[in-house]
Amino acid sequence: MTAGARAALPVKISxxxxxxxxxxxxxxxxxGRFGFQAGFVERATGxxxxxxxxxxxxxxxxxxxAVADALRRGDISMKEIDALISVAxxxxxxxPCTASLILEELGELDSGIAAFDINATCLGFIVGFDVAAHxxxxxxxxxxxxxxxxxxxVMLSPTEWESAxxxxxGAAAVVLDRxxxxxxxxxxxxxxxxxxxxxxxxxTRALGTTLHPNSPRxxxxxxxxxxxxxxxxxxxxxxxxxxxxxxFMSEAGQSLSxxxxxxxxxxxxxAVRLMMKRLECPKQKVFLYLRDFGxxxxxxxxxxxxxxxxxxxxxxxDRVLLVGTGxxxxxxxxxxxx
Amino acid sequence: MTAGARAALPVKISxxxxxxxxxxxxxxxxxGRFGFQAGFVERATGxxxxxxxxxxxxxxxxxxxAVADALRRGDISMKEIDALISVAxxxxxxxPCTASLILEELGELDSGIAAFDINATCLGFIVGFDVAAHxxxxxxxxxxxxxxxxxxxVMLSPTEWESAxxxxxGAAAVVLDRxxxxxxxxxxxxxxxxxxxxxxxxxTRALGTTLHPNSPRxxxxxxxxxxxxxxxxxxxxxxxxxxxxxxFMSEAGQSLSxxxxxxxxxxxxxAVRLMMKRLECPKQKVFLYLRDFGxxxxxxxxxxxxxxxxxxxxxxxDRVLLVGTGxxxxxxxxxxxx
Numbered sequence: 001m002t003a004g005a006r007a008a009l010p011v012k013i014s015x016x017x018x019x020x021x022x023x024x025x026x027x028x029x030x031x032g033r034f035g036f037q038a039g040f041v042e043r044a045t046g047x048x049x050x051x052x053x054x055x056x057x058x059x060x061x062x063x064x065x066a067v068a069d070a071l072r073r074g075d076i077s078m079k080e081i082d083a084l085i086s087v088a089x090x091x092x093x094x095x096p097c098t099a100s101l102i103l104e105e106l107g108e109l110d111s112g113i114a115a116f117d118i119n120a121t122c123l124g125f126i127v128g129f130d131v132a133a134h135x136x137x138x139x140x141x142x143x144x145x146x147x148x149x150x151x152x153x154v155m156l157s158p159t160e161w162e163s164a165x166x167x168x169x170g171a172a173a174v175v176l177d178r179x180x181x182x183x184x185x186x187x188x189x190x191x192x193x194x195x196x197x198x199x200x201x202x203x204t205r206a207l208g209t210t211l212h213p214n215s216p217r218x219x220x221x222x223x224x225x226x227x228x229x230x231x232x233x234x235x236x237x238x239x240x241x242x243x244x245x246x247x248f249m250s251e252a253g254q255s256l257s258x259x260x261x262x263x264x265x266x267x268x269x270x271a272v273r274l275m276m277k278r279l280e281c282p283k284q285k286v287f288l289y290l291r292d293f294g295x296x297x298x299x300x301x302x303x304x305x306x307x308x309x310x311x312x313x314x315x316x317x318d319r320v321l322l323v324g325t326g327x328x329x330x331x332x333x334x335x336x337x338x
Numbered sequence: 339m340t341a342g343a344r345a346a347l348p349v350k351i352s353x354x355x356x357x358x359x360x361x362x363x364x365x366x367x368x369x370g371r372f373g374f375q376a377g378f379v380e381r382a383t384g385x386x387x388x389x390x391x392x393x394x395x396x397x398x399x400x401x402x403x404a405v406a407d408a409l410r411r412g413d414i415s416m417k418e419i420d421a422l423i424s425v426a427x428x429x430x431x432x433x434p435c436t437a438s439l440i441l442e443e444l445g446e447l448d449s450g451i452a453a454f455d456i457n458a459t460c461l462g463f464i465v466g467f468d469v470a471a472h473x474x475x476x477x478x479x480x481x482x483x484x485x486x487x488x489x490x491x492v493m494l495s496p497t498e499w500e501s502a503x504x505x506x507x508g509a510a511a512v513v514l515d516r517x518x519x520x521x522x523x524x525x526x527x528x529x530x531x532x533x534x535x536x537x538x539x540x541x542t543r544a545l546g547t548t549l550h551p552n553s554p555r556x557x558x559x560x561x562x563x564x565x566x567x568x569x570x571x572x573x574x575x576x577x578x579x580x581x582x583x584x585x586f587m588s589e590a591g592q593s594l595s596x597x598x599x600x601x602x603x604x605x606x607x608x609a610v611r612l613m614m615k616r617l618e619c620p621k622q623k624v625f626l627y628l629r630d631f632g633x634x635x636x637x638x639x640x641x642x643x644x645x646x647x648x649x650x651x652x653x654x655x656d657r658v659l660l661v662g663t664g665x666x667x668x669x670x671x672x673x674x675x676x
Contacts, residue, residue: 094545096665104534196442327434
């Protein structure tokens with residue numbers, strides 16, 4: 001990393017993959033559903049298209065397809081993987097963890113590798129990347145698969161256009177390896193900061209132990225939907241952004257000008273643009289793709305890396321900042337050399 | 339660690355805490371509920387008593403109480419904590435992650451620390467401990483709170499006595515710190531091995547995105563219950579136990595005779611006794627407490643450490659092996675010097 005940076009972890013991204021489900025939903029369709037004039041949803045969200053999973057495209061299925069895509073592109077076999085970490089913000093079922101279900105879907109029934117989930121809502125990839133980098137750098141694992149598979153469309157409210165307009169389904173997978181001597185690739189600093197003052201601004205209250213159908217605290221139909229107070233969320237995260245940036249850059253020993261590419265969580269057009277402005281990220285360095293896929297939650301950042309590579313926006317040696325916000329409310333960032 | 343052991347991570351447990359909810363359920367009560375002769379459930383499970391959360395004792399509530407207990411015992415303030423990791427195998431609600439809800443319950447609304455979940459079902463504490471130890475050893479965080487809060491009683495089947503007889507609710511919290519020069523405390527080796535061949539032997543199929551009430555794949559009432567095929571589970575994990583032990587000890591550079599105390603996941607009386615036999619763990623070194631609290635899922639191992647300390651079964655410098663099985667199906671272990 002640049003001068004002044006903390007000791008970096010010798011870890012590199014060796015392959016990426018993605019999976020986009022089959023049901024294409026244009027914003028004009030949502031205009032009709034919510035009774036808006038044609039063009040409103042796209043203007044309000046910056047999103048033209050998103051995709052939803054069909055009946056067979058479950059999260060484990062999509063996760064397995066993204067993994068298979070990454071392995072194929074990297075010419076890597078599952079036998080060379082030591083751990084599979086699911087970093088989705090929504091789980092497939094309450095028990096067991098999603099990672100084991102993805103492994104099952106891959107047909108790796110007698111795998112014997114480590115398989116567990118990290119959930120930091122939309123920041124799961126940032127936290128998972130940091131955790132995996134530490135485990136690889138210290139020699140616990142040689143090669144780790146991170147996979148984010150989100151099928152949040154099932155929990156969208158039929159009446160809350162604001163959240164229903166931004167969410168898309170999708171999956172992305174990233175293979176992490178030890179960077180050998182001579183390779184510039186590394187992970188620099190990473191930070192996550194949670195402010196539960198915003199915990200209720202973005203939530204799905206049911207689908208856990210608190211509001212369980214068998215408990216005295218029975219969920220209402222609304223509790224099964226995803227709810228978001230977008231304006232309050234943007235206000236809160238904007239207020240926190242400058243302090244977060246300063247703390248991150250100070251701890252990392254870096255400055256924003258050190259980065260060649262910034263891959264933000266693609267929350268929504270207005271939200272991500274405001275966040276980039278507050279963080280003072282130069283527009284031309286920011287990789288935006290939400291217009292074509294919407295907000296795919298925890299898959300947003302790894303799918304962004306995948307698309308940036310596909311589109312030749314990212315090459316070996318580039319200094320990259322991953323940054324985003326998540327329910328909780330949390331801010332997170334990670335710096336790396338690709 | 340002992341000769342031959344891998345480089346150990348300079349990390350120590352500096353405080354533990356626990357919380358047991360208010361509704362005491364004796365096995366005789368379950369005998370009556372399932373139509374057994376008095377004494378059957380206790381004989382079959384090795385469990386005399388377990389506790390269930392009442393209407394207000396949610397997982398975040400119980401987690402916050404366990405955290406408060408650990409901080410009080412360790413004379414530590416929340417201001418001195420850099421990250422809170424929830425390691426529960428069941429989440430409180432779908433979004434956001436449970437760690438942020440525990441932070442909210444603690445009143446830490448403007449906390450700004452990292453808060454995320456690690457889910458490895460009943461092995462979450464082992465994986466979370468290993469992850470936190472790496473993050474602390476590398477200087478990412480100075481002090482980390484691990485908290486496991488489980489209220490699995492809400493999902494028990496009214497007809498499946500086998501699973502309903504073993505589960506109890508409970509929470510435990512552990513504070514991890516950097517061990518300074520001169521302190522023997524460290525984390526040695528850790529391993530998790532997942533075999534999805536057993537993924538369907540122990541599951542709660544609903545309460546996620548796959549069987550969502552809004553999806554075409556609607557859950558049935560049974561899908562909301564926890565289901566376990568205990569006999570198949572014990573057979574599979576027993577078959578895997580010897581290979582797991584040999585691989586762990588070889589990678590760790592340790593042998594079973596190196597340990598002063600073994601804290602197993604308290605799955606059920608017969609299951610844990612068979613597992614200890616297969617692993618060849620000397621009986622007198624194994625810490626069992628499930629008779630009084632049942633299987634509290636991911637809280638089982640950290641609550642065991644807490645009780646072992648309370649009962650003076652564990653002291654500074656002791657070499658400890660944490661070991662267990664989890665849904666997935668997974669086996670996991672971690673060696674440490676307390």
